[in-house]
Amino acid sequence: DMKVTQMPRYLIKRMGENVLLECGQDMSHETMYWYRQDPGLGLQLIYISYDVDSNSEGDIPKGYRVSRKKREHFSLILDSAKTNQTSVYFCASSPLWANSDYTFGSGTRLLVI
Amino acid sequence: AQSVTQPDARVTVSEGASLQLRCKYSYSATPYLFWYVQYPRQGLQLLLKYYSGDPVVQGVNSFEAEFSKSNSSFHLQKASVHWSDSAVYFCALSLYQGGRALIFGTGTTVSVSP
Numbered sequence: 751d752m753k754v755t756q757m758p759r760y761l762i763k764r765m766g767e768n769v770l771l772e773c774g775q776d777m778s779h780e781t782m783y784w785y786r787q788d789p790g791l792g793l794q795l796i797y798i799s800y801d802v803d804s805n806s807e808g809d810i811p812k813g814y815r816v817s818r819k820k821r822e823h824f825s826l827i828l829d830s831a832k833t834n835q836t837s838v839y840f841c842a843s844s845p846l847w848a849n850s851d852y853t854f855g856s857g858t859r860l861l862v863i
Numbered sequence: 864a865q866s867v868t869q870p871d872a873r874v875t876v877s878e879g880a881s882l883q884l885r886c887k888y889s890y891s892a893t894p895y896l897f898w899y900v901q902y903p904r905q906g907l908q909l910l911l912k913y914y915s916g917d918p919v920v921q922g923v924n925s926f927e928a929e930f931s932k933s934n935s936s937f938h939l940q941k942a943s944v945h946w947s948d949s950a951v952y953f954c955a956l957s958l959y960q961g962g963r964a965l966i967f968g969t970g971t972t973v974s975v976s977p
Binding site for chain 2: 754783785790791792793794795798808840842851852854855856857
């Protein structure tokens, strides 16, 4: 079954704590993405990864970093979380040759208090 | 800069009625265009896509979209909606065939009333 799995589904953190969001895919897709979704703003790209250790900033990378040590796994890290990072975070993957074939995870709802 | 505009934040339609969701894009050449649907508490799922050729594309669940280069638009339509079509719909564009991220519109929330 082709899927993108995000863990955890829900997360509550205090301001200043570190946050790790994890994403896995079982399709051997080269490209993986992290987006955040906020009401009225749609999806905004945080980071894109073209393969292991080949990551590029998206439109809103400030306050985030990523790690991709295996093709099937892509992590989003928030060092010292801020309240304005409360959002729904989506991970997606696609084959390098066809970026229309996005497969999305179900999202992680992060609340920073 | 390239962008996608969905002018309607919310649309309410009656079950069985037709639905049109508007999408306008900004890009000097012809982009690759997509419509995605998001059901509550889920990720996005692809409805249909346009690369080239016939400007009317068919998608899943009887949705179709029409590309217009002159109007820079890619409107989504369905002839008769069902309550299960209640969801958020996103229009998106890409400038390249592969390896580049999609640019999403802000989404249109569709509510289908009985």
